[in-house]
Amino acid sequence: MERKKVCIIGTGLMGGSLALQLHEKKIASQLVGVDSDPVHAQEALDRELVDQILPLNEAISLSDVVVLAIPVDRMLDLLPRILDIVDHQIVLDLGSTKAQLVETVAHHPRRGRYVATHPMWGTEYSGPSAAVKQAYENKAVILCNGTDSDSDALEWVKAMYRKIGMHLMEMDAVAHDLHAAYISHISHITSFALANTVLGKEKEENAIFELASAGFESTVRLAKSNPSMWVPIFMQNRTHILDVLDEHIAQLSKFRTGIAEGNTEILKSLIEEANKIRRILK
C-alpha cells in the first residue's frame, strides 16, 4: 500500500497506539500529532509517538490522512469542521459510537472523504503514557456506512487496518451502536457499578487489597476507565444502552429472587444458561 503522511488528532491511548503501529508497519511516511492538552502533546513527542506536534489547520494541510482519536462528543464538533477544510485528505475516526457522528456529516459536501471506523481494542488506561505497541493486532475493526465514503478513501483505510493485522467487518452505523452496547458499553457500566458497590460498602481497604482475587480484578478492571471518554459514549448510545441495562438489571433480579427464595433449581438453570458463553468466548 502507498505510504501516506498521517496526522493524528488526539495522541492518547487510541491515537498514540495507532501511531506506534503506523510507524512500525511502515504505513505512514510522516506522523504529525495534534493535541489540545500541552502536557499530552509533550508526552507524545517524548515517547516518539509522533514526529512533531502542530496546530490543527497546519497539521491537516501537511497530511494525506487525518485520524480523529478524541472523545466522541468532541468528534461531533470537529469532524464537520475538518471536512470543511480538507480537499484530497482521507479522514477517519476511531470512536466507540457511530450513528450520531455519521448522521452529523451525512449531507456534508465532502462526506466522501470520511470513513467511519471503530477498532475493537482498548484498555482501561488513557493518555499518551497508555499507548502500547502491537495494539489492535488480531482484533476486529468495524467500518460503518462504507458506501458513503469515496472508494479511494475506503480502500486505503481497509488496507491500513489489514496491514496492522485487524479483522475487517462492515456494518450499518445504527447496527454498530446496538452491538457495541451489548459487547462493550454495558461491560463498562457493570464494572463501574461494581466498583462503587464494593467501595461504598467496604471500608477496610487493606482487606480488599489482600483478598481481591483474579476474578474480582477481572470484573472491575474496566472501572479504572476515563469519564471524559465514557460519559459521551453513554450519551450518544443512550437508547441502546438503556435497553441493555434494563435487561441486565432484570437478569440480576432473577438471581436475586432465586437466592432469596433458596431456589437452587432456578439458580442452576440460570448458571447453565450463562455457561453457554463458552461457545462464543474461547
Added chain:
Amino acid sequence: MERKKVCIIGTGLMGGSLALQLHEKKIASQLVGVDSDPVHAQEALDRELVDQILPLNEAISLSDVVVLAIPVDRMLDLLPRILDIVDHQIVLDLGSTKAQLVETVAHHPRRGRYVATHPMWGTEYSGPSAAVKQAYENKAVILCNGTDSDSDALEWVKAMYRKIGMHLMEMDAVAHDLHAAYISHISHITSFALANTVLGKEKEENAIFELASAGFESTVRLAKSNPSMWVPIFMQNRTHILDVLDEHIAQLSKFRTGIAEGNTEILKSLIEEANKIRRILK
C-alpha cells in the same frame, strides 16, 4: 516442615492444583485422592495429580492430613463424618464460605483437628483437567476461627500455605463470608447475569464472537464457572450476597437514571468515584 501423608477429597480445580503444589514443594510424602466421580478419579491418576485413588475411609486411615476440596454443600455433610473417624489427622477445607461449616462442627468432640481455610485463588474452569501448576502462589489465604483448632494442626496448615507462597490472613468466619460476598461472590453473579443479558438479546453469535473485545471477555469470563460449585456458595452466603446484590442493583440504577436523564455531571461523578478502585487494585 515435617512432610506428611496427605489425602485430597475432590481432585478437581482446587484439590488437583493443591496436589500439584504439595508435590512440587515437597510438602506431602504421599498423596492419596478420593473422588466420587470415577472419570475424574481416573483423570487425576492419568495427570499424576495423586499417587493413588482410594475409598474415603481407607484414604483417611492411611493419611496424616485430610484436605476437603468439594462443593460447600457436600462439605456440610462430609466434614462431621470425617471428624467422627479421625484421631491424629489434621483436617482442612478449601471452601469459599466458612460460617455455616464452622458452625456445623462447633461442638464436635474432635473440632480441634479441623482448620477452616479459604485460599483466594481459582479459575472459571473445573475438574482435574483444570488443575494447574504454581496455583495459589502470591495469593491470600484466609484462616478462620483458628483458636478453635489444635495448635499443632493450625501451625502445620499455616506452614503448608507459607511454603506454597501464600499470604496468611486470620479472620472470624462470619467476617470472612461478608468480605467474600463483596470480593468474590458478587463478581460471579454480575458475570453470569451479563452473559445471560448478552446471550438472551443477541442472536448473531458470529458477530459477538468477532466483536468481543478484551474488556467484554474480562467482565464475562467468570460466567463459565460451574453451577455445582457456585449454587451452594450462593445458598450458604445468602444474607450477605443479597445485601451486596441489592446495593449493586442500586448502583446500576444510578447509572440508569443518569443516562436516561442525560445528566453528564452525575455520570462523571459516578465514574470518578469508581475510578478510586485504582487505589486498591494494581
